[in-house]
Amino acid sequence: MSVQIWTYLFIFLSFGLYALIALWSRAGSTHDFYVAGGGISPLTNGMATAADWMSAASFISMAGLISFLGRDGAYFLMGWTGGYVLLALLLAPYLRKFGKFTVPAFIGDRYYSQSARLTAVFCAIVISFVYVCGQMQGAGIVFSRFLEVDITTGVIIGMTIVFFYAVLGGMKGITYTQVAQYCVLIFAYMVPAIFLSMMMTGNPIPQLGFGSELQPEYGGGYLLDRLDGLSEELGFGTYTTGQKSTQDVFFITAALMFGTAGLPHVIIRFFTVPSVRDARLSAGYALVFIAILYTTAPALAAFSKTNLLDTVNNAEYSTMPSWFSTWERTGLITFDDKNGDGRIQYVGDAQINELSVNRDIMVLANPEIAQLPNWVAALVAAGALAAALSTASGLLLVISTSISHDLIKRILRPQTTEKEELNYARIAIFFAVLIAGYFGINPPGFVAEVVAFAFGLAAASFFPAIVLGIFYSRMNRQGAVAGMVAGFTFTAAYIIYFKFVDPSMSTAEHWWFGISPEGIGTLGTMLNLVVALTVCRFTAEPPIEVQEIVRHIRLPGEHV
Amino acid sequence: MSHRNARSYWKANLRIVFALLSIWFFISFVCGILLADFLDNFRIGGFKLGFWMAQQGSIYGFVILIFVYIRLMDRLDHQYKLDQIETAEKPFATSNPSAAKDSEAGDKA
Numbered sequence: 292m293s294v295q296i297w298t299y300l301f302i303f304l305s306f307g308l309y310a311l312i313a314l315w316s317r318a319g320s321t322h323d324f325y326v327a328g329g330g331i332s333p334l335t336n337g338m339a340t341a342a343d344w345m346s347a348a349s350f351i352s353m354a355g356l357i358s359f360l361g362r363d364g365a366y367f368l369m370g371w372t373g374g375y376v377l378l379a380l381l382l383a384p385y386l387r388k389f390g391k392f393t394v395p396a397f398i399g400d401r402y403y404s405q406s407a408r409l410t411a412v413f414c415a416i417v418i419s420f421v422y423v424c425g426q427m428q429g430a431g432i433v434f435s436r437f438l439e440v441d442i443t444t445g446v447i448i449g450m451t452i453v454f455f456y457a458v459l460g461g462m463k464g465i466t467y468t469q470v471a472q473y474c475v476l477i478f479a480y481m482v483p484a485i486f487l488s489m490m491m492t493g494n495p496i497p498q499l500g501f502g503s504e505l506q507p508e509y510g511g512g513y514l515l516d517r518l519d520g521l522s523e524e525l526g527f528g529t530y531t532t533g534q535k536s537t538q539d540v541f542f543i544t545a546a547l548m549f550g551t552a553g554l555p556h557v558i559i560r561f562f563t564v565p566s567v568r569d570a571r572l573s574a575g576y577a578l579v580f581i582a583i584l585y586t587t588a589p590a591l592a593a594f595s596k597t598n599l600l601d602t603v604n605n606a607e608y609s610t611m612p613s614w615f616s617t618w619e620r621t622g623l624i625t626f627d628d629k630n631g632d633g634r635i636q637y638v639g640d641a642q643i644n645e646l647s648v649n650r651d652i653m654v655l656a657n658p659e660i661a662q663l664p665n666w667v668a669a670l671v672a673a674g675a676l677a678a679a680l681s682t683a684s685g686l687l688l689v690i691s692t693s694i695s696h697d698l699i700k701r702i703l704r705p706q707t708t709e710k711e712e713l714n715y716a717r718i719a720i721f722f723a724v725l726i727a728g729y730f731g732i733n734p735p736g737f738v739a740e741v742v743a744f745a746f747g748l749a750a751a752s753f754f755p756a757i758v759l760g761i762f763y764s765r766m767n768r769q770g771a772v773a774g775m776v777a778g779f780t781f782t783a784a785y786i787i788y789f790k791f792v793d794p795s796m797s798t799a800e801h802w803w804f805g806i807s808p809e810g811i812g813t814l815g816t817m818l819n820l821v822v823a824l825t826v827c828r829f830t831a832e833p834p835i836e837v838q839e840i841v842r843h844i845r846l847p848g849e850h851v
Numbered sequence: 852m853s854h855r856n857a858r859s860y861w862k863a864n865l866r867i868v869f870a871l872l873s874i875w876f877f878i879s880f881v882c883g884i885l886l887a888d889f890l891d892n893f894r895i896g897g898f899k900l901g902f903w904m905a906q907q908g909s910i911y912g913f914v915i916l917i918f919v920y921i922r923l924m925d926r927l928d929h930q931y932k933l934d935q936i937e938t939a940e941k942p943f944a945t946s947n948p949s950a951a952k953d954s955e956a957g958d959k960a
Contacts, residue, residue, distance in 0.1 A: 357906075362887070365905035369879045372910045376875045379917045380868050384924075498907060502897035513897035531902040533887065541884050568934065571924060575917040582910050589906040845861050848933040 297669030298437045305475050305673050306452050309468045309680075313456030316463045321713050324461030325392040325692050331466055331563040337576025339466045340560045342473035342681035344371075344551075344577070345584060346422070347429025348742060350476060350678035355653030358592035358599075361522070361530040365589075366544040372578060372585050373544070374551025377754075379574035382552060383561040385761045387570035388844045392562060393689075394555040394753060395697040401760040402768040403837050405702055410775050412702075414752045415555045415693045419686040420726070422556075422745045426683040427731025430676055432651065436621055437672040446731035449680060454724045457684045457691075458717050462563060465684045472677035477583060479674020483658050483667050484587045487594040490661060497590035509601075518593055521600045526639030530596070536799065542810030549816050550746030553754035556685040559692070567847035595653045598660050603635050603646060611635075614659035623649035683727065691720035744786055747808070751778030751815025759823055764841040766823065769830040774823030782815035860931045867923050871916050878904065878912040 318324040331339070349371070357364030389397055395415055399408025427446060434445020456464040481497075488500030491509055505514050515531055522530045533540060551557065560577075561570045603611070608626060618624040625647045626635060637646040655675065658668040695716035700707045707715070752775045759766040759774075786808045789797040799805050806814060832838075882890060887901030895903060928934040 362902050362905055365883055365909075368906055369883055369909050372913050373875065373879050376872070376913050376916050380871060380920055502895070502903070504897065515897050515899075515902070531899050532891065537884060541880060544879065544884065568921075568925070568928070571917075571921050575914070575921055578914050578917055582914050586907055586910050842857065845864070846857060846933060847928055 292665060294665045294668045295437070295439065297666045298672045301666075301669050301673035302438070302676065305471075305677060306448075308471050309452055309456055312467045312471060313459050313464050316456075316460045316467050318459070318461040318463045318713075321392075321696070321709050321716070323463050324713055324716055325696065326559070326562040327461075327463040327466045329563060330565060333564055333569040333573035334576055335466065335470055336560060336564050336569075336573040338473045338580055339469035340557065340573065340577035341580035341584075342469040342476065342677070343560055343685040344557055344581060344682070345473075345476065345678055346682035347426050347675065347679035349584065349588075350480065350675050351429050351432070351651050351654055354588045354591040354595065355650035357589050358596040358653050359650055360534070361528070362533050363535045363540055364592065366540050366547060368585055368589060370544045370547025371551055372581060374548040375574060375578040375581070377548060377552040378557065378561075379571060379578075381758050381761070382558065383570045383574050384567045384847065385844045386558060386757070387561050387564065388567050388847060389840070390562075392559070393692045393697055394558055394757070395693055396701070397760070398753075398756060398771070399697065399701065401837065401840060402756075402766075402771045403834060404768040404772065407768055407772050407775075408697060408701060410772055411753070411756075412693045412697045414748065414775070414779060415697075416690055418554065418745045418749050419556060419689045419693075420723075421748075422554075422742065423683050423686040423690075423723075423727045424730040425742050426679045426686070427727050430679040430683075431731050433655070433672050433675045433679070436618075436655065437669070443732050446728055449676065449683075450724050450728040450731070453680055453684050453687065454721065457687055457720050457724070461716065461720075462559075462688060465688055466563060468684065469681045472681035473580060475677040476674040476681070477580070479670045479677070480584055480587060482670060483661070483663055484591050484594075486663050486667065487598075487657070487661050488590065491594055491597070497594070498586045501590040501593045509597075514593060514597060518597045518600075521597065521604075525600065525604065525637065528639065530593070536805050538805050539799070539802075539807050539810055542806045542813045544810075546750050546810050546812030546816075547746055549750035549754045550748075550812055553749035553752070553757070554745070555693075555749075555753065556682075556689045558753075558757075559689060560685070591654065591657070595657050595660065599648065599653075600637070602660065603637050605634055605636065607634055609633065612659075612662075614656055617659075618652055618656055623652045687720055687723045687727065690723040691716050694719040744783075744790075747782045747786055747812030747815060748779060750812035751782040751819055755816055755819040755823060759820070761841065761844060764838050765827065765832060767827050767830055767833045770823040770825075770827030773826040774819040777822040778815040778819030781818050782812055785811045785815075856931060860927065860933070863927055864924070867920065867927070871920055871923075875913070875916055879909045883909045 322328055353367055356367060386397060391397055391400065395408050395411035398411035399405065430449045431442040431446055434440055434449070435442045438445065456468050484497040485495055488497040489495050491505055492500040492503040492514060493506055494500040494503045501514055503514065505511055505517060510517060518530045522528060528534050561573065564570050564573050608628065615624065619626065627645050629643065629645050630636070635646050636643055638644050655671060658671055695712055699715050700712050755778065756771050756775050759771065789802070789808045797808065803814070882901070883905035887905055890901035890904060891899040893900040925934065
């Protein structure tokens with residue numbers, strides 16, 4: 292069977308499964324809709340969190356990015372996993388104890404202020420929309436390449452499925468679909484990695500394989516040594532040493548960690564478990580499930596980079612395998628025979644280099660590059676869709692709850708009944724799906740840049756406000772609002788300036804302290820902290836009942 | 852729980868968090884970034900140590916840290932008897948054994 296038929300089969304089966312789950316897990320109350328009734332087991336929640344977290348970017352782009360960044364790619368790996376340590380130790384247990392539905396609800400109640408709540412609603416919606424665009428674009432790439440339908444049809448199919456289970460089931464439907472999506476995506480990610488590891492090093496465990504010796508037909512010797520040798524020879528720099536400045540890598544890693552811990556769609560997952568202890572436990576499970584993919588990604592990066600260099604370098608264009616031309620048609624690989632010798636020169640020097648390879652195809656084309664069976668390529672397509680849809684649904688829920696609960700119920704119309712609120716939530720998710728679908732069909736040209744935005748903004752707004760709210764009972768509303776506004780504005784301004792206003796200025800000598808826009812969230816976080824603590828010092832203490840909330844959330848168990 | 856107990860529980864909690872976050876900082880930022888070039892002088896199999904810490908070791912470390920945290924907090928909660936009344940209606944329900952049992956059943960539901 293061809294890749295395309297396999298792909299149709301896998302996508303049909305997996306989408307059918309998601310639809311069945313949607314029918315089975317319908318939400319009857321706002322409690323169901325927002326936090327799945329609060330009765331999700333820590334293991335289930337861990338798995339759902341992992342799917343919620345691992346987006347199209349983790350699945351499709353990350354290994355490719357690492358294969359081009361070499362050791363520096365570690366900032367994605369450490370940043371997107373290390374944030375879970377912060378989440379588990381500093382946020383999840385306390386927010387679970389607090390026991391409300393949303394992040395703006397915590398900010399609004401803890402800082403006893405509607406303007407704090409409104410600021411938080413605004414941050415949550417901006418961050419989630421920015422992030423959801425990237426998911427839709429990822430889904431679009433998969434549909435257009437593997438099903439050869441146009442992107443519009445692909446996105447509409449994907450959105451219909453998300454719409455179906457998110458609108459019917461809310462958090463309840465999303466949680467159980469995410470569990471299924473995790474299984475699909477991790478299987479789809481591991482199968483080609485294990486195949487490649489076996490083929491190239493004879494070791495079935497990719498995490499060990501990429502530190503092993505190559506099989507004789509691949510030239511023997513340690514894989515990483517060979518990759519270092521090849522990369523140096525072609526002028527790309529040594530793979531296993533850093534190319535970026537140390538402070539930039541440091542700041543980007545920190546920004547991604549703080550951002551991870553401050554992303555509302557991840558935080559709300561911890562509201563769905565029954566107890567504080569379960570919240571801690573499910574953070575642990577979530578990281579285990581995430582680490583399976585995140586420790587495989589750098590192995591996959593090294594395998595596919597070695598494979599790519601071996602296949603294309605100085606090879607005759609006419610002898611390229613069929614995957615080369617399929618991806619050329621999508622424009623993700625381009626070859627320009629500058630010196631007219633009919634061979635591909637793939638080198639670090641831009642003047643001589645004739646090949647450009649889009650990073651995203653490193654994962655998607657891997658099965659074909661390694662000549663794995665057709666069903667493996669199809670599986671990767673289904674996995675990538677699972678990753679994109681699971682994250683999109685989590686984000687859409689944040690947008691919907693921010694509007695129906697925080698904005699309508701808590702700010703605009705407090706007299707809203709529960710039934711009305713549930714309807715508002717469904718209407719909000721409906722419109723959010725439509726808008727996200729629009730961006731999927733007409734992707735803004737700057738999706739990759741915008742994702743850095745989401746992390747930087749979450750890091751500079753929510754993370755410090757929540758941590759201070761828990762660990763510093765003296766923190767008051769003036770401090771928190773001033774800190775969030777300062778951190779958010781500063782980070783947004785820095786990124787907008789270097790990414791959109793004057794991208795030509797975006798080089799190390801113009802950056803503050805050599806920090807790239809991707810890493811500026813760390814400075815934004817610090818600014819937020821400094822502003823919040825300073826303003827707090829000169830303004831009145833929070834009322835006694837708020838200090839009582841803080842005392843209450845610090846102790847697990849006791850319900851007072 | 853008395854006010855004094857709550858304070859000392861919180862202090863113990865902070866000590867655990869602080870100690871674990873120091874390790875968190877050390878394995879990622881120190882070993883994976885600041886000292887990575889130096890650690891690259893050592894090898895384990897085909898990996899240079901700094902590279903391995905950055906792309907593999909730190910992640911394993913994070914997983915271990917969270918589970919150590921769960922263990923330490925379980926022990927602390929147990930010590931302060933905070934682990935028994937998770938979903939009970941009233942505080943101090945532990946003094947009544949049947950109420951404690953009910954709440955455990957509630958946890959699983």
